[in-house]
Amino acid sequence: MKFKPFYLYGILAVLVIAVIIIATNQREEKITSMEDITNKEMPQDDVHKNLGKENPMMHGQVKVSEEVKKQMEEMKAAVDANPNDTSKVREYADFLLAAHxxxxxxxxxxxxxxxxxxxxxxxxxxxxxYYNKGELDKAEKETNQILSYDKNNSMAKYNLGAIEATRGNNDKARQIWNQLIQDDPKSETADLARNALTMLK
Incomplete structure (x- = not known):
């Protein structure tokens, strides 16, 4: 049976998102646990747990929404005051992304x-x-930019394969993932690639 691209969003996307989020959350410090990485839901703390809910009148969501709005405004003010502080800019961008x-x-x-x-x-x-928006050309461009100066980045290689698989280019995805496994057989991304390859059959 042909492996259709929409299955990739339901199954394979979980894998590529795991890899992408690993890199997204990676600072100078240790990567957070895989359980946190693969969990697509927002953190269940007072600030995040009600983001994106439809009815702000339920369970004290008005207060939470106000707190989130205030925090967002403070972060934006800090960025506007010092746009050269890339740590503040990154923090604000990450917050916007987490807030959908x-x-x-x-x-x-x-x-x-x-x-x-x-x-x-x-x-x-x-x-x-870009991957989640379905703008695969832009996602590929960013991935290729990484590989242009970090040619052995296994996460980028895996993502490139996932982008091709999502396009329905299974043969190309298979080639990319097999090469990743050959080059870095003991890596976590190689394990992801092995699992993804079984889904392409």
């Missing part, structure tokens, strides 16, 4: 890239956004 405002987050990620075009974390964030 990817289109608003994009310009802030791009601000950082203007200062440092080789920021893998930022390019992975943009890949994540």
């Amino acid at each position: 405002k990817p289109d608003e987050a994009i310009p802030y990620y791009e601000m950082i890239l203007k200062k440092d075009p080789k920021r893998n974390d930022i390019r992975f964030s943009l890949t994540f956004i």
Whole structure:
């Protein structure tokens, strides 16, 4: 049976999102647990748990929404006051992305890239956004940018395969993933690639 692209959003997308979010959340410190990475839901704290809910009148959501709005305004003010502080810009962009405002987050990620075009974390964030928006050409462009200066980045290689698979280019995806496995057989991304390959059959 032909492996149709829409199955990739239901099954394979979980894998590519896991990889992309690993890089998105990666700072100078240790990567968070895989359980947190693969969980697409917002953190269940007082600030995040009611983001995106339809009815703000239920369970004290008005207060939470006000807190989130206030926090967002404070973060934007900090960025406006010092746009050269890329850590503040990144923090605000990540907050916008977590608040389901990817289109608003994009310009802030791009601000950082203007200062440092080789920021893998930022390019992975943009890949994540474009992939989820279905803008696969843009997702591929960001991925290829990473590989242009970091040719052995296994996460980028995996994502490139996932983008091709989502397009329905299964043979190309298979080639990319098999090469990834051959080059870096013991990596976590190689394990993801092995699992993804079984879904293409």
